[in-house]
Amino acid sequence: MQEQEKHEDSQRDELGLKIRSNDNPYLSADIQQKQLQPRRLSSYFIVLIESGSITYNLDAQDFTLTDGHLLFAMPNQLFIPPAKTDDLKYFKLLFDENTLALLPQQFPFLVNPLNAPVIVLDNAAKDRVVQVFGILNQILYLDKQETDTEIILAYLNLLLSELNSAYFKNKEPLNSLNANLSKFIEFKLVVETSLTEQPSINAIAEKLALSTTSLYRIVKEYAGTSPKDYFINRLMAEAQRKLRYSNISIKELAYELGFNDPDYFSRLFKKSTGKSASDFSPRQDLSGK
Structure with missing residues (x-):
């Protein structure tokens, strides 16, 4: 199991993109425990709660997330993740600056200009975002055949476009x-x-x-x-x-x-x-x- 996880991580590290979900949680107890340690983020981090409730600590502030809530953070922020609850359904995504630079556009929400690191998705946006997360999860973890980098980046670009729009929704145009x-x-x-x-x-x-x-x-x-x-x-x-x-x-x-x-x-x-x-x-x- 640990060898499988190392193989998956080495493949994704080439692109600087990692994703976790209920379908592919951290496999070993050692890795699970390590992930619960306070740490300074070296990548952009996004977590979407599809169902359930959980509280994250970002820069010494607690953020409780529930259905359709999404938390995002940027590199160098201090991050303390909680232990996962049994009824939680989620997606987590990490990507680095090099991966972001490969995308065809910029996403202002990632530096949190409005000082609001939580996005609450409406039902329609939540459904679309969950689908894109699911596709990324499938092509990165579940498909046996390797997927072209361009396809992975296209779906990442689509996901970030959805989140950028949701972040600024109901704000000044x-x-x-x-x-x-x-x-x-x-x-x-x-x-x-x-x-x-x-x-x-x-x-x-x-x-x-x-x-x-x-x-x-x-x-x-x-x-x-x-x-x-x-x-x-x-x-x-x-x-x-x-x-x-x-x-x-x-x-x-x-x-x-x-x-x-x-x-x-x-x-x-x-x-x-x-x-x-x-x-x-x-x-x-x-x-x-």
């Missing part, structure tokens, strides 16, 4: 969002990729070919806060994760996050979170050891 939304997505990506470098807001605005006033207006529209506060909040969230799930010292953490003065970091942490950094203690090693 995409046509009027595109310019500002695109810049907000770029802003979020700059924050993620340069977090420990701590660039100035002026430098970020210049990189995005925006004035600081325009950047403030766009970030305020989608995040409800200023670019500076958004960056600090993201930095402090990263600090809290590291304090909770590793044995790093406060001084080491300050330097790792780009602060030259550990005392200043401690004061900023206290001001931003209302708690002292020393109040946080490691709860579980992300390595699962």
Whole structure:
């Protein structure tokens, strides 16, 4: 059984795409237990609940999912999955940046610009999404003959198109969002990729070919806060994760996050979170050891 699972994973890893469902759960007890460990995601993650109920923890926040609910997360988010319940019917999908780059279009929902990681599908959309998940599950796991990569990518593209539409449903029309939304997505990506470098807001605005006033207006529209506060909040969230799930010292953490003065970091942490950094203690090693 373990050899079969390793063979399946090696085939999918070539494309950077993995899927799990009731038809093909994790086979070995060791792998099942490992999957329950807190970890930082290295891929995009999507889980659809077809029936049943379950609660996931993403970035220290609980999300309870039931029939027709879908949770998605992006790389680098802290993810704590729950043990599967007996009555749960589900699909899970993971894919990496390289796989995403092979698709013919972009999907703004994946960076969660509206800060809503749960999508509630209506009945019609749920039926379509379940069918596409089922097809991907079939061609990746159940079919004996190998399927062309182009076909797999076509169904992945179709799935993400459905989810992108559902994410923005009943929101402002995409046509009027595109310019500002695109810049907000770029802003979020700059924050993620340069977090420990701590660039100035002026430098970020210049990189995005925006004035600081325009950047403030766009970030305020989608995040409800200023670019500076958004960056600090993201930095402090990263600090809290590291304090909770590793044995790093406060001084080491300050330097790792780009602060030259550990005392200043401690004061900023206290001001931003209302708690002292020393109040946080490691709860579980992300390595699962």
